[in-house]
Amino acid sequence: MRYNKVRKTKKKLGLFLVSLAIIILVTLVGVTLFIKDDIQSISGVNKKGSEVTENTANNVPVKALADWKLILVNTENPIPEDYTLETRPLPNGLTFDTRAYDNLIAMLNDGKNEGLTFVVCSAYRTIELQTSLFKAQVAKQQHKGLSDKEAYNVAKTIVALPGTSEHNVGLAVDIVALDYQRLDDGYADTPEAIWLKQNSDKYGFILRYPANKEKTTKIMYEPWHFRYVGTDHALEMNRLNLCLEEYIEYLRDAALAV
Numbered sequence: 001m002r003y004n005k006v007r008k009t010k011k012k013l014g015l016f017l018v019s020l021a022i023i024i025l026v027t028l029v030g031v032t033l034f035i036k037d038d039i040q041s042i043s044g045v046n047k048k049g050s051e052v053t054e055n056t057a058n059n060v061p062v063k064a065l066a067d068w069k070l071i072l073v074n075t076e077n078p079i080p081e082d083y084t085l086e087t088r089p090l091p092n093g094l095t096f097d098t099r100a101y102d103n104l105i106a107m108l109n110d111g112k113n114e115g116l117t118f119v120v121c122s123a124y125r126t127i128e129l130q131t132s133l134f135k136a137q138v139a140k141q142q143h144k145g146l147s148d149k150e151a152y153n154v155a156k157t158i159v160a161l162p163g164t165s166e167h168n169v170g171l172a173v174d175i176v177a178l179d180y181q182r183l184d185d186g187y188a189d190t191p192e193a194i195w196l197k198q199n200s201d202k203y204g205f206i207l208r209y210p211a212n213k214e215k216t217t218k219i220m221y222e223p224w225h226f227r228y229v230g231t232d233h234a235l236e237m238n239r240l241n242l243c244l245e246e247y248i249e250y251l252r253d254a255a256l257a258v
């Protein structure tokens with residue numbers, strides 16, 4: 001009897017210890033897995049979070065550089081041969097890039113509502129028209145007594161070479177006043193030019209060839225020439241006081257710095 005009792009007690013103790021060991025083991029494994037899982041999920045969130053931040057930062061300047069609105073057209077950057085565009089006629093018959101059309105009309109209408117009288121004297125130009133304008137300018141300079149080479153060099157600071165004018169991509173517009181239609185510096189003092197300079201960025205336009213950027217743009221001051229770049233870029237460029245060439249450099253640097 002006694003032997004049996006001892007055996008039973010030992011057996012119970014054994015079962016208890018085994019159960020305890022299993023419980024401890026299961027608990028330990030569970031806690032370990034839970035902690036591990038928790039660490040993984042935390043690091044997963046962090047990893048994901050930083051990846052998202054990096055991607056966003058990466059993409060902002062890169063995306064901007066690929067934006068059609070920022071196409072850089074100048075002597076060094078002629079229009080790509082495969083460039084295509086759709087234009088829409090303005091009330092006076094000239095045409096403008098369809099994608100920027102509404103912004104141009106809104107700007108002109110808002111100015112008109114403030115008593116200004118704008119005249120759009122140039123918008124989209126075909127390469128053929130640009131060629132004839134350029135040739136006419138060369139002839140004008142030759143007539144002033146300049147040699148062929150001199151006339152050519154002066155002409156290209158006044159009229160862009162065919163294929164290197166923003167007018168050829170339909171995103172540039174020359175706007176003067178009804179009572180001041182001469183394309184000279186005097187236009188800058190008209191209420192129309194002053195209003196456009198102050199407000200055009202809200203409609204996505206920039207004064208493309210400012211007086212203080214002639215060295216960079218290589219185009220003389222043109223208070224009448226406005227270029228569509230989109231509202232975000234226009235506001236940012238004016239805030240930073242950068243012309244388009246400088247703004248693109250700024251974006252390239254930003255893209256490389258990320």
Ligand SMILES: [Zn+2]
Nearest residue numbers: 172173174225
């Ligand atoms: Zn122009």
